Amino acid sequence: MPTKLQLFDTLSRSLHPIKVKDGDSFRFYCCGPTVYGPAHIGNFRTFLVQDVFRRTLEVAGIKTHHVRNITDVDDKTIRQSQAEGVTLKDFTDKWTQKFHEDCAQLNMLPPHEEPSAVQHIPQQIELIEQLIECGHAYTAEDGSVYYKVSSFKNYGKLAHLDPQALKTQSTSSSGATNLADEYERESINDFALWKAKKPEDGPNAWPSPWGEGRPGWHIECSAMARHYLGDTLDLHAGGIDLIFPHHENEIAQTEAVTQKPLAHHWLHSAHLQVEGQKMSKSLGNLYTLEDLKTQGHSPAAVRYLLISGHYRQPLNFTADGLKAANSALQKLEKLIKSLLEQANKYPSDWASYVKPDIKAWGIFQSAWDSLCNDLNIPSALGHIFSSSREIGQTTEEKSHTLLQALGGLIYALGLPLFETPEKVAIPDSIQKLAAARWQAKQNKDFKASDEFRDELLKHGWQVLDQKEGYTLEKKP
Numbered sequence: 001m002p003t004k005l006q007l008f009d010t011l012s013r014s015l016h017p018i019k020v021k022d023g024d025s026f027r028f029y030c031c032g033p034t035v036y037g038p039a040h041i042g043n044f045r046t047f048l049v050q051d052v053f054r055r056t057l058e059v060a061g062i063k064t065h066h067v068r069n070i071t072d073v074d075d076k077t078i079r080q081s082q083a084e085g086v087t088l089k090d091f092t093d094k095w096t097q098k099f100h101e102d103c104a105q106l107n108m109l110p111p112h113e114e115p116s117a118v119q120h121i122p123q124q125i126e127l128i129e130q131l132i133e134c135g136h137a138y139t140a141e142d143g144s145v146y147y148k149v150s151s152f153k154n155y156g157k158l159a160h161l162d163p164q165a166l167k168t169q170s171t172s173s174s175g176a177t178n179l180a181d182e183y184e185r186e187s188i189n190d191f192a193l194w195k196a197k198k199p200e201d202g203p204n205a206w207p208s209p210w211g212e213g214r215p216g217w218h219i220e221c222s223a224m225a226r227h228y229l230g231d232t233l234d235l236h237a238g239g240i241d242l243i244f245p246h247h248e249n250e251i252a253q254t255e256a257v258t259q260k261p262l263a264h265h266w267l268h269s270a271h272l273q274v275e276g277q278k279m280s281k282s283l284g285n286l287y288t289l290e291d292l293k294t295q296g297h298s299p300a301a302v303r304y305l306l307i308s309g310h311y312r313q314p315l316n317f318t319a320d321g322l323k324a325a326n327s328a329l330q331k332l333e334k335l336i337k338s339l340l341e342q343a344n345k346y347p348s349d350w351a352s353y354v355k356p357d358i359k360a361w362g363i364f365q366s367a368w369d370s371l372c373n374d375l376n377i378p379s380a381l382g383h384i385f386s387s388s389r390e391i392g393q394t395t396e397e398k399s400h401t402l403l404q405a406l407g408g409l410i411y412a413l414g415l416p417l418f419e420t421p422e423k424v425a426i427p428d429s430i431q432k433l434a435a436a437r438w439q440a441k442q443n444k445d446f447k448a449s450d451e452f453r454d455e456l457l458k459h460g461w462q463v464l465d466q467k468e469g470y471t472l473e474k475k476p
């Protein structure tokens, strides 16, 4: 029954079937947020594409192992925490929690693992030591360690850089180093794996064989992906802006040591524009979820709009788009309500239909096929609406079967429907308690997790654990 799932791979620039290569689950790594402020909708577009991808795998009957990191040490986090006069940990904890709250409101499944750079310094040091040992990295006088780009013959393969131009550039800039985490193609020099401590880093330095310092940005993903998922991932994902230099550098770091491909498949989602313009601080259009909620938009409409374009095409995020997303959600609810009535069920029964195990797609086969064909969400949505128009009056049994298929599609798309007003209006303080309980539970600190649960109950909120994640319910 399940259609073969295939996806465009950035490295080979072609469509490839998605399947588990080793073991029993599909192992994939997504570059997570740098927690120095609230994530904006451009970041969320990328994370939501990954969320729909994972949900689609689950509906296709493929078990997943999803790892997404938290970057909690870099130039920006250090600079901002010092500007606010708080420790790096307190600062990054605050923004990590905010990120979790936003993810929960956007109905994203939490990753199975969420490692942070600071918690994995030894793994990063070990990888740097291996790179030095095999001649791909060297120590500078100040105690920083750099990757020797000219030592890796496949450098540039993901970003499709011109090898000849690269060669000329590396000859002319031989020995030049680049301490920045992010840079343009024109400034490819040896990049930093370990940054020696500078006075402006304050107390944020860790001991290493090369003296006190901190890891560069790129090494954390190579080290953590390998630690949690092994030498070769089934898939590595991120926004298109990460192809160069971040993912190119991850390939150079990991493959130089393992001599194996870092990933069988590379998934990149395109940029987001706002009202036809590039997102930028100066234009003031780096919207956060909070901004949009303040403007009266629901997280469900934001989610719908952000996933409604094809992930390989730039998406234009507009106020009209949000309105259209809202009416599309209402249309879906109307359709489902009428099917529930014909199946002698209530709206509260809908949740039991939203699950990944589907037996037959029936008239929704084309919608499912669209998702399987390079995650074509706009086409899937189009098919859902056009197939629904065929339904009309139907029997109780048929309605039940249609609801099952529709439930599978809505699970894959992760669209929250029939949100009660109480559920939409969960106060921030309650969201925070629930996120803290979830984090404690992830850390296996069950005592703390129980205390948070009791605290929530005291405020009249019950937390309901799902297979992945949780929901909150207001007690009467």
Ligand SMILES: [Zn+2]
Pocket (backbone or CB within 6 Å): 030, 031, 032, 221, 246
């Ligand atoms: Zn990364």
